[in-house]
Amino acid sequence: MEATIWTDELVNRLITLWNEGLTARGIAEILTRESGKVVTRNSVIGKSNRLDLPMRKISRKLTDAERHERRVQASRRYRRKRMEAAIASGEIVKPRGRGIPVDDQQIPFAQRKTTFDLDNHTCRWPVGDPKDAEFFFCGGPSDLAGGRPYCVDHTFRSMRGA
Numbered sequence: 506m507e508a509t510i511w512t513d514e515l516v517n518r519l520i521t522l523w524n525e526g527l528t529a530r531g532i533a534e535i536l537t538r539e540s541g542k543v544v545t546r547n548s549v550i551g552k553s554n555r556l557d558l559p560m561r562k563i564s565r566k567l568t569d570a571e572r573h574e575r576r577v578q579a580s581r582r583y584r585r586k587r588m589e590a591a592i593a594s595g596e597i598v599k600p601r602g603r604g605i606p607v608d609d610q611q612i613p614f615a616q617r618k619t620t621f622d623l624d625n626h627t628c629r630w631p632v633g634d635p636k637d638a639e640f641f642f643c644g645g646p647s648d649l650a651g652g653r654p655y656c657v658d659h660t661f662r663s664m665r666g667a
């Protein structure tokens with residue numbers, strides 16, 4: 506009989522484990538082990554229904570869009586971490602006084618480069634649509650010490666993924 510299984514102690518333990526988010530099967534195994542009585546998954550479910558314990562979130566499969574969004578978030582987190590580490594170690598210098606680095610439209614015309622002008626000392630950050638006549642490369646001094654094809658501003662920006 507159920508009534509003989511569910512002592513107050515066991516009920517309290519059930520509530521605790523339930524709130525910790527364990528599955529009914531997991532709870533049944535723990536209660537069985539701890540109490541020495543046979544507590545089945547069904548009796549855990551029955552008891553939790555009678556106790557009117559709050560439903561827990563039902564885990565479900567993620568949609569493709571959700572999975573994609575999680576990947577995007579994870580890679581953003583990764584890039585941010587990497588950038589913070591690089592700044593902390595002095596590997597790259599955070600542009601001073603600017604939360605958001607260069608506005609590409611402020612790049613001086615004299616500095617702008619076309620594909621043919623680029624060399625190993627010029628920033629290869631593309632601005633605009635390559636099919637567009639307005640298109641140019643940043644052309645600023647590239648961060649050769651860091652072995653990067655971009656100027657400090659654009660290195661910073663490439664790492665923060667903006």
Ligand SMILES: [Zn+2]
Nearest residue numbers: 628643656659
């Ligand atoms: Zn640049």
